[in-house]
Amino acid sequence: xxxxSSSPAAASMRKVNKYYGTFHALRDVxxxxxxxxVTCLIGPSGSGKSTLLRCLNFLEDYDSGEVRIDDQLIGYxxxxxxxxxxxxxxxxxxxxxxxxxxxxLWPHMTALQNVAEGLERVRGFSRPEAEVRARExxxxxxxxxxxxxxxxxxxxxxxxxxxxxxxxxxxxxIMLFDEPTSALDPELVGEVLGVMKxxxxxxxxxxxxxxxxxxAAHVADRVVFMERGEIVAVGSPREVxxxxxxxxxxxxxxxxxxxxxxxx
Amino acid sequence: xxxLLHRYGPDLLTGFGMTLFTWALGTLLGFALGxxxxxLRRFGPKRLAWPIRAYVEFIRGTPFLVQLFVLYYGGPLIGxxxxxxxxGVLGLTIYGSAYFTxxxxxxxxxxxxxxxxAARAMGFTDGVIVRRIMVPVMxxxxxxxxxxxxIILTKExxxxxxxxxxxxxxQTQTMMSETFAFVEPILILALFFWGFVEVISRLGRRLExxxxxxxxxxx
Numbered sequence: 489x490x491x492x493s494s495s496p497a498a499a500s501m502r503k504v505n506k507y508y509g510t511f512h513a514l515r516d517v518x519x520x521x522x523x524x525x526v527t528c529l530i531g532p533s534g535s536g537k538s539t540l541l542r543c544l545n546f547l548e549d550y551d552s553g554e555v556r557i558d559d560q561l562i563g564y565x566x567x568x569x570x571x572x573x574x575x576x577x578x579x580x581x582x583x584x585x586x587x588x589x590x591x592x593l594w595p596h597m598t599a600l601q602n603v604a605e606g607l608e609r610v611r612g613f614s615r616p617e618a619e620v621r622a623r624e625x626x627x628x629x630x631x632x633x634x635x636x637x638x639x640x641x642x643x644x645x646x647x648x649x650x651x652x653x654x655x656x657x658x659x660x661x662i663m664l665f666d667e668p669t670s671a672l673d674p675e676l677v678g679e680v681l682g683v684m685k686x687x688x689x690x691x692x693x694x695x696x697x698x699x700x701x702x703x704a705a706h707v708a709d710r711v712v713f714m715e716r717g718e719i720v721a722v723g724s725p726r727e728v729x730x731x732x733x734x735x736x737x738x739x740x741x742x743x744x745x746x747x748x749x750x751x752x
Numbered sequence: 753x754x755x756l757l758h759r760y761g762p763d764l765l766t767g768f769g770m771t772l773f774t775w776a777l778g779t780l781l782g783f784a785l786g787x788x789x790x791x792l793r794r795f796g797p798k799r800l801a802w803p804i805r806a807y808v809e810f811i812r813g814t815p816f817l818v819q820l821f822v823l824y825y826g827g828p829l830i831g832x833x834x835x836x837x838x839x840g841v842l843g844l845t846i847y848g849s850a851y852f853t854x855x856x857x858x859x860x861x862x863x864x865x866x867x868x869x870a871a872r873a874m875g876f877t878d879g880v881i882v883r884r885i886m887v888p889v890m891x892x893x894x895x896x897x898x899x900x901x902x903i904i905l906t907k908e909x910x911x912x913x914x915x916x917x918x919x920x921x922x923q924t925q926t927m928m929s930e931t932f933a934f935v936e937p938i939l940i941l942a943l944f945f946w947g948f949v950e951v952i953s954r955l956g957r958r959l960e961x962x963x964x965x966x967x968x969x970x971x
Contacts, residue, residue: 545873574878582875592866596888596966605884606874638966651870658874 496559498523498662498693499544504553506539506717513539514550515717521662524691528704530728531714532740537697540714541664544695545584546577557584558661582610585655589667591647593639593654599626600635603654611658625657626650629683645676649683656687663687665696681707701744705729713737756936760927767923768944774919775909777841779902782848789849790856795878804853811850817911819843824915840912840919844905851901859894860886891963899956903949920944 497520506514514536521527521544529537542548543555546563554567562580565572593602603622607613613621626632629649639647648668655663665684669677681703688694688707698704704711704725711728713721713736721728721737732738757764793804811819820843827834834842863886871881913922924937 547869547873578875578877580875581873584873586870586873588866588870590864590866592864592870594867594870594885594889596892596963606876609877609880609884610875640967654870655874 496523497521497556498558499695500554500556500559501540501543502554502556504540504543504550504555506536506543506548506550513717514543517553517717517719519712519719519722521693521695522710523693525709526688526694526696526707527710527712528708529695529697529712529714530699530701530704530740531720535714536717537714538666539717541666541695541697544662544664545581545586547586578610582658583661585658585660585663587648587651587655587663587665587668589670591639591644591651591671593647593651595639598636598638599631599642599650599653602639602650603657606654606658621657622653625653628656628686629653630679643676644672645679648672648680652680652683652687656692662693662695665694665698667697667699669698669700701729701741713740715740756927756931756933760923760931760937763923763927764920764940767918767920770917770919771906771909771921771944772948774837774840774844774912774917775906778844778848778909779905781841781845782905783852783898785845785849786852786856789853790860791882793853793857794860808850808853811847812854816843816847816908817914819847820911820915836912836916839915840909840917843912844908847908848901848905852898855894855897855901856890858897859890862893863889888963892967895956895960895963899952899959902956903952906945906948906952 499521501517501519504514504517505512517536517540519540529540531537539548543550544557544562546555549563552568555562557580560580561567561572563572563577564570593599594605597605600619600622603625604615604618607618607621608615611618623632623635626635629652631646631649631653634642634646634650637646639650642650652668668684669680672680677700681700684694684696684703685707696703696708706725708725711721711723711725712719713728713734715736721732721734723731728737729741732741789804789807792800820840823832823843823846824834824836824839827839867885867889868881871885876884909919910921912919913925916922920941924941927937928934
């Protein structure tokens, strides 16, 4: 399939394995995340997409193999060696943005405070400077007028856009999205995908776990199909969605098409 | 009655003051110790989990009076010689810490994992996560229980009279034994506690509003 690896990978995985007890969640995963591109992870639930994503910022530890961000090993000092120090892990995570399915905004802070908090506490900006940058980020996701609202007074779509603003304000080198629209009412999905498209068009390196096949087909540069902890297929959207050869991928796509045509 | 008040007024006032003082200090230190124990249990080494559990269960499983006697009369056996007042405050502190720790544990457990994870993923330190996210979020659910226990502690202070701390119960008993008047002193005592607890409830409600204001905003 296609090779997009003309420049060094923004993130990479080599022979990564992950177990939950006896359950083998990731099996010898090899993956390169091309810089400045959108990589979508698709597959049935329980296939390991979210686990893979969460290994990229070490929210989930992996049992063997190597996960690298900009060629820096994350989580361990050496492959298979000791855990890296908490301080070093924090330093690496500063440059990795993450957006969650459940938004995970801090409920006691306004939209502005949610975005400014990391700038102040992690990036070390003064409060006024952090707020200036937070306002810019909120404006970017179209929520300049909602800065004083607490999450409880925002719709799901707005909350997720604040969460995206919170992540991009930190100026990460790579953004991870864990099913960012799965918890949203259908009519709110579009506004979040819109912001993500805009981000993609600006050349942000993005890794997106998604069930939105439309988004994967139209925005992704690369689609990765997983099943049972394995990467089964990798390629351009066209290669994965139209020229799928693997029977597991075919049956997954078939199921998806049937569900969507039955809706009306 | 006016005669009694005239004679024992100053002693009763001292007693009130002593009760307020032991309660305030015991609650404050008990909360601080309980908080420290909870942080240790959550972020400290795993091998401390068992001793902490034993401590909490022992304190919760024995009467406060017994703990106080152990501390005050048993303390000297291990070289811990305390006057009545410090022994009383230390007793309240220890007693309170076990309960406060459990209330805080439940409160911290109720903080949605995702909110902590979001902060971790951004590179926050544990200290900032506790201070800026876990505590404010936890307070919403834990504050009523914390205030409730602070109220219970007001009434536990009367037990300090058993080791001769000159708080209100001690003064009242002195007054009763010297004058053989029972109804008046006990009535004064009861009214005092009622008013005292009322003040704490009000303060507690005000504090609750401060931590939950964002939930009460109209959309």
